[in-house]
Amino acid sequence: MIALVAFRLAAYVRSHRVYQALLLALALLAILYGSRAPKGEETSVLTDGAVLIVPVLAWAARSLLDTEPDRQREMSAIQAGSRGKEVAAGLVAAFATCAGLAAIALGWALLLGVSATPPPGVLVAVIALHALAALAGTALGALTSRAIMRSPAVSITALLLGFLATLLLSTSPLYWLTVPLIPWMRAANAGDLLGRFPELAALSLVWCLIGLAGYVWRRLRTS
Amino acid sequence: MRSFITTMRPRLYRYSTMRLSHVSFRYRWRDPLIIEDADAELSPGDVIELTGANGAGKSTLLRLLAGLARPTAGTITGRPAVVGFAPDRFPAGQPFTVTQYLRHMSRVRGGAPWEPWAERLALSHLLGLPLGELSKGSAHKVGLVQALMAEPGLLILDEPFAGLDADTREALPAIATEVAAGGGIVIASDHQAGLRALHGVRHWSMIAGRLKESTSDTPAPEAEPAATGAATTARDAPSAAAARRSGPPGGPSERRHATVAVTLPAGDVQRFLARMHGEGFQAREIEESG
Numbered sequence: 167m168i169a170l171v172a173f174r175l176a177a178y179v180r181s182h183r184v185y186q187a188l189l190l191a192l193a194l195l196a197i198l199y200g201s202r203a204p205k206g207e208e209t210s211v212l213t214d215g216a217v218l219i220v221p222v223l224a225w226a227a228r229s230l231l232d233t234e235p236d237r238q239r240e241m242s243a244i245q246a247g248s249r250g251k252e253v254a255a256g257l258v259a260a261f262a263t264c265a266g267l268a269a270i271a272l273g274w275a276l277l278l279g280v281s282a283t284p285p286p287g288v289l290v291a292v293i294a295l296h297a298l299a300a301l302a303g304t305a306l307g308a309l310t311s312r313a314i315m316r317s318p319a320v321s322i323t324a325l326l327l328g329f330l331a332t333l334l335l336s337t338s339p340l341y342w343l344t345v346p347l348i349p350w351m352r353a354a355n356a357g358d359l360l361g362r363f364p365e366l367a368a369l370s371l372v373w374c375l376i377g378l379a380g381y382v383w384r385r386l387r388t389s
Numbered sequence: 390m391r392s393f394i395t396t397m398r399p400r401l402y403r404y405s406t407m408r409l410s411h412v413s414f415r416y417r418w419r420d421p422l423i424i425e426d427a428d429a430e431l432s433p434g435d436v437i438e439l440t441g442a443n444g445a446g447k448s449t450l451l452r453l454l455a456g457l458a459r460p461t462a463g464t465i466t467g468r469p470a471v472v473g474f475a476p477d478r479f480p481a482g483q484p485f486t487v488t489q490y491l492r493h494m495s496r497v498r499g500g501a502p503w504e505p506w507a508e509r510l511a512l513s514h515l516l517g518l519p520l521g522e523l524s525k526g527s528a529h530k531v532g533l534v535q536a537l538m539a540e541p542g543l544l545i546l547d548e549p550f551a552g553l554d555a556d557t558r559e560a561l562p563a564i565a566t567e568v569a570a571g572g573g574i575v576i577a578s579d580h581q582a583g584l585r586a587l588h589g590v591r592h593w594s595m596i597a598g599r600l601k602e603s604t605s606d607t608p609a610p611e612a613e614p615a616a617t618g619a620a621t622t623a624r625d626a627p628s629a630a631a632a633r634r635s636g637p638p639g640g641p642s643e644r645r646h647a648t649v650a651v652t653l654p655a656g657d658v659q660r661f662l663a664r665m666h667g668e669g670f671q672a673r674e675i676e677e678s679g
Contacts, residue, residue: 173496181483240452241476244457
């Protein structure tokens with residue numbers, strides 16, 4: 167499966183599709199961290215960055231999964247030995263891409279976006295939030311990829327509306343019904359990120375895994 | 390005369406008899422059935438030619454056999470572990486050269502050797518070209534190489550002769566024969582009757598979603614009774630004596646070749662192989678059973 171992951175990543179890079187997501191991410195980061203945040207706001211600035219990068223990561227995941235022609239996807243499944251391995255390889259490659267972009271975002275934020283390094287506990291929480299953002303982007307991108315949504319117009323609309331719906335729902339008391347992006351930001355602003363981290367991280371993880379399971383189920387059911 | 394596969398990788402095919410039991414398929418609920426109540430058995434050593442009109446369900450049947458689609462009803466059992474699938478249209482819109490693509494596919498297959506197949510299918514001079522710049526026939530060859538490189542127990546060829554040059558069209562029946570002689574199953578949908586010259590080939594046809602097997606065979610003019618009987622035996626029991634013949638019907642006898650499986654006591658294997666080698670034949674041990 168690792169060889170198939172490498173094949174997917176190589177195709178993504180060699181097709182130059184990676185630059186679309188990379189340029190979009192760099193533009194977002196340039197705007198977000200155009201000037202350093204005052205000392206003491208590190209937690210909220212870094213958390214906001216983790217939330218706002220999610221749609222870019224979803225775009226990257228969708229783009230990677232759509233790079234492979236449909237017929238090649240079938241051939242890859244046969245080569246790998248099963249449809250499940252092909253689906254898993256695609257998700258691993260998509261997550262690797264999202265994790266790479268999230269690492270760039272976090273590195274940029276720490277180097278150019280804040281005036282001081284946050285305390286170790288906060289830093290660990292922020293790294294975890296970026297990992298969860300990568301997972302959320304992978305799930306959203308996979309659910310809107312061509313294997314699930316044939317129409318590019320429907321797909322990109324669903325991706326953007328999906329992110330907006332997540333934001334809106336997570337502002338409500340029903341925030342636990344989705345990845346709680348707004349509660350991440352609120353907790354960071356209130357200086358309570360570490361206190362609420364276990365609850366919010368668990369909710370985020372559960373919804374990401376549900377999204378990924380839905381993708382896998384659809385892919386295997388329609389094969 | 391030497392077996393190409395023999396020289397490539399002295400490894401066993403995974404013998405397996407596939408069975409289709411009352412297989413029906415439709416793409417969506419309430420769609421008409423594309424394939425209806427198909428029953429068939431594919432034994433190691435079989436070469437099957439699948440014919441039928443456009444839209445009759447040939448490609449769908451091949452997808453079912455490959456495991457790319459699940460039957461709406463019925464079961465398919467006994468699919469060999471290693472499947473090779475060459476599509477009718479190779480997806481050339483990928484950002485790789487031929488070499489890069491085949492190297493990736495080889496790694497996915499655990500390091501299967503692709504270079505000999507590229508050479509045999511006359512692809513060597515195109516290895517540096519991007520896939521997108523290949524002609525239809527050359528791209529088709531890339532699809533064939535990726536299907537053949539892992540010594541498939543089930544080789545599925547969708548319109549394998551379309552767009553190929555004359556040399557490769559002549560080489561393909563021999564390749565199919567070698568895969569079958571090694572215990573693999575070969576099935577090809579074919580409008581151009583490219584495999585019809587092979588002795589012992591089974592003929593399937595799809596007619597309005599129904600799978601039918603023709604009992605008539607096209608005998609090779611030079612076929613000998615002994616070889617015919619052995620070929621039939623191979624279809625039914627791969628461990629028994631088997632023979633397959635290939636080559637242009639009526640062609641020069643020195644171009645014909647056959648692969649023969651012999652069952653003998655394990656203790657006599659080395660002596661037998663030495664004797665065969667001494668007489669100038671290519672021979673190798675395939676399997677120790679019991």
